[in-house]
Amino acid sequence: MAALAPPVAAVRTAVRHALRGLDGTVLVACSGGADSLALAAAVAFVAPRAGLVAGLVTVDHGLQAGSAERATAVASWAVSAGLTPVEVATVVVSGEGSPEAAARDARYEALVAAATRLGASAVLLGHTRDDQAETVLLALARGSGPRGMAGMPRRRDVDGVALLRPLLDVSREETRKACAALGLSPWDDPHNADPAYARARVRSTVLPVLTEALGAGVVDNLARTAHLLATDAAALDEIATAALEGARRPDGxxxxxxxxxxxxxxxxxxxxxxxxxRGARPAALSHRHVAALDALVTAWRGQGPVHLPGGLPVARRGTLLR
Structure with missing residues (x-):
């Protein structure tokens, strides 16, 4: 028996860890790129051996010529790989906000809807260690603070569906090598190299320069930083949850x-x-809004109300924020 290629083993091991404790049906989100294709192949191998039903969803954003044909090709491959159920989710990307954010929001909405419809408990996403490093750099450049620099979580629950990222300790290069070892031909999304997108610029320019200047460990160290900050943020969030209950009055x-x-x-x-x-829109709630609220507590000079996203005014009345 031929030895298992180390990159294939690395991806399968990561998937095996992610699937622990799950039951029933799980789905893989697959675009056909190397990361998600290697992930889907690993899930097709590991999930049945763990007693799970594994399916696949590929999202057609309709943003490029031939996107529908590519989605159909991914779905056909998934069926041949033994994944079932398999769906193509066609979405309409809104014109609100950045194109990246709008496409991401539409994609996640479609994935959660598919999981709910198909009775799946989790959707596995193909983000790698390199994606995590890029996320940390983007958050740092935008002044996002520890929460943003904690990067993408390994697990996030949305409407009862667990969004899992098994490959955050696996490099992008390993997923490419895994595809090669398995005879898979991944699709290279041209958006990933388009300098119009900030993440593409970080990927093609910033990270290579940092790696040349600071050494090959930069990607690993950035991903490790995200993990450490995520751990700290989780602890602080737990403390803050208890503190909120202690500060809340019966009327809110x-x-x-x-x-x-x-x-x-x-x-x-x-x-x-x-x-x-209280109703502030999460996507629009910024550091500036929270700092203004904080000033009502720590720098009170009789200033007027703070207006939060969604048209919600917050004012101080005596020793209460309302």
Whole structure:
């Protein structure tokens, strides 16, 4: 028996860890690129041996010529690989916000809807260690703070569906080598090399320059930074959840006296969570909004209300935020 190629083994091991504790049906999100194709092949091998039903969803964003044909080709391959159920989800990308964000939102909405419809408990996504490093750099450049620099989570639950990223410890090069070892021909998305997109510029220009200047460990170190910050952020979020309950009054207002006693990192998290709870749109809620709320607590000079996304005014009345 021929020895298993190390990149194939690495991807399968990552999938095996991600599938632990799951049951029923799981889906792979696959574009046909090397990362998601290697992931899909690994799931097709590992899932049945773990007693799971494994299917695949490929999303056609309709943004490029031939996208429908590519989606159909991915679906056909998935059926031949033993994955079932297999679906092509066609989405309409809105013109709101950046094209990257709009396409991402449409894709995740379609994936969660497919999982719900098919009774799948999880969707596996093909983001790699390189993707994580790019995410950290983009967050750093945008001043996103620890939460943004924590990068993409290994697991995020949306409407009862777990979105899993098994390959965050696997390199992009390993997924390409895994595809080659398995005789798979991945598709290279031209958007990944289009300098119009910030992530493409980071991938093609910034990371290579950093690697040349600082050494080959840059990608690993950036991904490790994301993991460490994610761990810290989770702990702080847990503390902030308890602090929010302690500061909340029965009518929903927040007690300024209780907030003043909190460390800055906890208090700002409490204000962020409270603003979302009261109706502020999460995607539009920025550091500027939270800083203005914080000023109502820590730098109160009789200033007027803070207006949060969604048209929600927050004002201080005595020792309460309403």
């Amino acid at each position: 207002a927040l007690d300024v006296t209780a907030l003043e006693r909190l460390p800055d990192a906890v208090r700002t998290r409490v204000l962020h969570a409270w603003a979302r709870e």
